[in-house]
Amino acid sequence: MNRPEIHQADVRDVEFGARVRIVEPCNLYGCKIGDDCFVGPFTEIQKDVVIGARTRVQSHAFICELVTIGEDCFVGHGVMFVNDTFSTGGPARGNRDLWRETVIGNRVSIGSNATILPVRIANDVVIGAGSVVTRDITSPGTYAGNPARRLLTDK
Numbered sequence: 001m002n003r004p005e006i007h008q009a010d011v012r013d014v015e016f017g018a019r020v021r022i023v024e025p026c027n028l029y030g031c032k033i034g035d036d037c038f039v040g041p042f043t044e045i046q047k048d049v050v051i052g053a054r055t056r057v058q059s060h061a062f063i064c065e066l067v068t069i070g071e072d073c074f075v076g077h078g079v080m081f082v083n084d085t086f087s088t089g090g091p092a093r094g095n096r097d098l099w100r101e102t103v104i105g106n107r108v109s110i111g112s113n114a115t116i117l118p119v120r121i122a123n124d125v126v127i128g129a130g131s132v133v134t135r136d137i138t139s140p141g142t143y144a145g146n147p148a149r150r151l152l153t154d155k
Helices: none
Strands: 027-029 067-069 102-104 125-127 141-145 148-150
Parallel strands (some): 067 102, 125 141
């Protein structure tokens, strides 16, 4: 009988700021999490991710390598970050040269079940729940949909 190789969820090689709270189980490795952050259960934060101070990452979020999140951000339940754009027509199969980075500004709120492709998002942005961000967002505001577009507001 064949036996699978089993890996346990773990928190290892993480640089934590002060007063960080984590609810297990979660899988955090090789990342940096700033002061006063919160990480909910069933979350994976991969190596070289940087999360700024006072940011909340809710349950079931997946934050892959090459993601930087600013300060005072909110990452809703089930938010998925993507670093492989399948630029060759299929998955990169671990070839980091084909991966792309994502940079999230400060005071960004990302609604539950949003998907964030490799983009840059400016400060003071709200991403609606279930949105798919496929392009850089360079101006503050509220964005929603698939693909995410700026919502017009009465001001």
